[in-house]
Amino acid sequence: MEQQIIYPSTSDASFKNRSTGYEYTMGPKPSLPDEYMRSPLTSKLYSESLNTKKHEISLSAMTFLFQEMISQIHKNCQSLNDFETKLDKYGESIGMRLSELLNFRSSISPGTSSRTSTFLSSSPVVNTTSTNTNTNTNTSSSMNSQPGNGPNRSRANTGTSSKDTASSVSTKSNRTSTDRHIHHTQSQQAQHTQVESLTSQISKMRRRDLKIIDILQFVHGTLWSYLFNHVSDDLVKSSERNNEYMIIDNQPPLTQFISGSNNRISCDYFICGVIRGFLTNAGFRCKVSPHLMPKDNWDNRTVYLIQFDNQVLERETIRFGQS
Amino acid sequence: MAIETILIINKSGGLIYQRNFSDTFASKLNSNDFLIIASTIHSVFAIASQITPKALQITQNNVDYVIPYIPMVGMESSNPQQNRNNNLPVKLGSFKGPDYFKESFVSWNKSGLRQLNSDQFTMYIYQTMTGLKFVALSSNVLANKPASQIGNMDKGKAQNLASQVADNFLRKIYCVYCDYVMKDPFYSLEMPIKSELFDKKVKQMVGNLS
Amino acid sequence: MSRQQSINSNQTGASTITAQSPLNRSLRTTGEEIWKRSERINAELFTLTYGAIVSQLCTDYGRNFVQINEELFQMGYNIGVRLIEDFLARTALPRCSDLQETSEVISKCAFKIFLNISPKVINWSNNKDAFSLLIEDNPLSDFVELPMDAMDQLWYSNVLCGVLKGALEMVQLDCDISFVSDILRGDQQTELRIKLNKILKDEIPIGED
Numbered sequence A: 001m002e003q004q005i006i007y008p009s010t011s012d013a014s015f016k017n018r019s020t021g022y023e024y025t026m027g028p029k030p031s032l033p034d035e036y037m038r039s040p041l042t043s044k045l046y047s048e049s050l051n052t053k054k055h056e057i058s059l060s061a062m063t064f065l066f067q068e069m070i071s072q073i074h075k076n077c078q079s080l081n082d083f084e085t086k087l088d089k090y091g092e093s094i095g096m097r098l099s100e101l102l103n104f105r106s107s108i109s110p111g112t113s114s115r116t117s118t119f120l121s122s123s124p125v126v127n128t129t130s131t132n133t134n135t136n137t138n139t140s141s142s143m144n145s146q147p148g149n150g151p152n153r154s155r156a157n158t159g160t161s162s163k164d165t166a167s168s169v170s171t172k173s174n175r176t177s178t179d180r181h182i183h184h185t186q187s188q189q190a191q192h193t194q195v196e197s198l199t200s201q202i203s204k205m206r207r208r209d210l211k212i213i214d215i216l217q218f219v220h221g222t223l224w225s226y227l228f229n230h231v232s233d234d235l236v237k238s239s240e241r242n243n244e245y246m247i248i249d250n251q252p253p254l255t256q257f258i259s260g261s262n263n264r265i266s267c268d269y270f271i272c273g274v275i276r277g278f279l280t281n282a283g284f285r286c287k288v289s290p291h292l293m294p295k296d297n298w299d300n301r302t303v304y305l306i307q308f309d310n311q312v313l314e315r316e317t318i319r320f321g322q323s
Numbered sequence B: 001m002a003i004e005t006i007l008i009i010n011k012s013g014g015l016i017y018q019r020n021f022s023d024t025f026a027s028k029l030n031s032n033d034f035l036i037i038a039s040t041i042h043s044v045f046a047i048a049s050q051i052t053p054k055a056l057q058i059t060q061n062n063v064d065y066v067i068p069y070i071p072m073v074g075m076e077s078s079n080p081q082q083n084r085n086n087n088l089p090v091k092l093g094s095f096k097g098p099d100y101f102k103e104s105f106v107s108w109n110k111s112g113l114r115q116l117n118s119d120q121f122t123m124y125i126y127q128t129m130t131g132l133k134f135v136a137l138s139s140n141v142l143a144n145k146p147a148s149q150i151g152n153m154d155k156g157k158a159q160n161l162a163s164q165v166a167d168n169f170l171r172k173i174y175c176v177y178c179d180y181v182m183k184d185p186f187y188s189l190e191m192p193i194k195s196e197l198f199d200k201k202v203k204q205m206v207g208n209l210s
Numbered sequence C: 001m002s003r004q005q006s007i008n009s010n011q012t013g014a015s016t017i018t019a020q021s022p023l024n025r026s027l028r029t030t031g032e033e034i035w036k037r038s039e040r041i042n043a044e045l046f047t048l049t050y051g052a053i054v055s056q057l058c059t060d061y062g063r064n065f066v067q068i069n070e071e072l073f074q075m076g077y078n079i080g081v082r083l084i085e086d087f088l089a090r091t092a093l094p095r096c097s098d099l100q101e102t103s104e105v106i107s108k109c110a111f112k113i114f115l116n117i118s119p120k121v122i123n124w125s126n127n128k129d130a131f132s133l134l135i136e137d138n139p140l141s142d143f144v145e146l147p148m149d150a151m152d153q154l155w156y157s158n159v160l161c162g163v164l165k166g167a168l169e170m171v172q173l174d175c176d177i178s179f180v181s182d183i184l185r186g187d188q189q190t191e192l193r194i195k196l197n198k199i200l201k202d203e204i205p206i207g208e209d
Helices: A059-075 A080-105 A110-121 A125-145 A162-172 A176-180 A182-196 A212-228 A261-267 A269-281 A310-320 B031-050 B054-058 B155-180 B196-209 C002-015 C021-036 C043-060 C065-091 C099-115 C159-170
Strands: A056-058 A234-237 A244-249 A286-292 A302-308 B003-009 B015-020 B115-117 B122-127 B133-138 C040-042 C120-122 C130-134 C173-181 C191-199
Touching: A056 A059, A056 C043, A056 C099, A059 A080, A059 C040, A059 C043, A059 C065, A059 C099, A080 A212, A080 A261, A080 A269, A080 C043, A212 A234, A212 A244, A212 A269, A212 A310, A212 C040, A261 A269, A261 A286, A269 A286, A269 A302, A302 A310, B003 B031, B003 B155, B003 B196, B015 B031, B015 B196, B031 B122, B031 B133, B115 B155, B122 B155, B133 B155, B155 B196, B155 C065, C021 C065, C021 C099, C040 C043, C043 C065, C065 C099, C065 C159, C099 C120, C099 C130, C099 C159, C099 C191, C159 C173, C159 C191
Parallel strands: none
Antiparallel strands: A056 C040, A234 A244, A244 A302, A286 A302, B003 B015, B003 B133, B115 B122, B122 B133, C120 C130, C130 C191, C173 C191
16 A cells, blocks of 8 residues: 555655654545544643753763663664664764754844843743633634644644634633633743743744855854754864764763774764754765774864765856866 | 872672872782772771770761762863863763762661771772762861861861761762763673773873872 | 742742752752763754654563553663662763752752753652652653553653662662652553662772772
């Protein structure tokens, strides 16, 4: 059945091998017999903003998780190559998501971000009430738009503007408790979503990066700051090969505790995967590999070598002329 | 205080780490000797806790197990080259500098061996709640200490101070162990530590101490 | 700021259970002090990494969620037996005198130091050998929605149970730890249950008394 579906014409072989995830050519399929009967779960996912929360956890917690992830992969792999490929894949799944997310977040017009911080520092009592109303609104709006699509419900709700959400509270909710507080909650709700919703803060989407150098600047600056709280230490173009670029980190945080420089460099494939997933999803197919290049006092200084596919270079030449 | 040798003994008495920082012991003892020393320390430690005088056990509530914080033991006072940016504090792995901790703490080791003095060397033991033992061997004998360091204090007080410095120092080795041994996916628990990074850090700290 | 509030309300809630409020206060301060002196990283990277791990397990085990729960627990256990050393080195806290103290240490210090949250301690059993942690703002499950087939079986954050199991075992507390409910499964709250089976007295390091 699945084989007979005609795929859109594409030369990308990896497209056909996708086994998990939403198959848009098939539409939603129930995985449990009574799935359509269930009421949609009031997930807070849809009422939550994609805005940066600036939450932090300890580096220890992260490195312990990373450490355990590595030893699991290491236990189940056949060869070093296998290990690196698997680790790279974990990173890729993260990088792919980030290329969309970070583009959205960098589109926020500068004036609005200050309001976010005002909200976060304001009274937290709002939280409990507005979470409740959020759930209510969320149920009604998601039932309206897409009844019971289960796991495949679209994420469009996240982008609902404050006005829409607030109005759906007043029109659709008939609970007395909500009604009683309607004025109260509405303003809170408005404040909540208006300030928190990502789209409400974007007046104009940031243009997608089309040039290699632009997207690399984005990785070097925005992606690195997002991941590690500082820009990467250097971004260099290879003088020998046209398609090679290097992003340099003097002290990779995640692998800093791993013994044996060979082991450590293999574990950097995780970050390589993040970079590769990020670039590939942005339309720049490439290979990324880590290389240990100590310099001065930096024993762990790591160079992430990015080798773009020829098609990327060809495209750039056609689009922008000889670079 | 100059430290000649550091040992780490796991909870079952096995030696999992041993480094000499000078020839004092290295020239006299081979690795097998150190294995024997480790298990001997482990046993003597246990025996010592059994023979704690009754009088001391009865008045135990009065014994003070608090180790005062002694600032910057084993730390480099200033090391601008290690920073990403000279204005940033020194990076200490997952700990935010300038020091690994900065408050007094209560020793977990209440009745076991803590310090052993001889004419040739002094030994300090720091035991964790999980049963790990961090042992430092120092060739410093208290009698040899310069008067400026001891001042007018009597020998007992000097011993006490040395023991507190050692506890502060060994807790920091424990902190380094948590970063460079516990967070290393290629280390198997209870096994000998082979991490060159850990080695380097320990060596640095011992160097800073002398 | 909202976190601050939840801690405050936490304390008022806990003071009815334990009479030792000075202890509570100092544990909370200890937790916050040490959190301030620990290096941090973006919580979303942590969330995404954990998500990648769980989804890979789902593929590896053909969506056999019972097995995935076990696997997550085992991973957590492996982390816990190592993480406890980090916790002890950072805090140097003395051994707890009873389970109530342990619960406060877990909530106000351990969760605070590693994940920057302080779950409420609730639902004490009558003989005080079991309690629950009410986890809000679980950083593991941020932006997560379970697919329908996983909803009834998967405990998404089961790694936490394993971590607590491993860590407590290393300080000689043999406990049963499991999730009671999870917001991800449509429950009202995320509750993690800890039941003390016995104190492994024989394994307490000699010299501690």
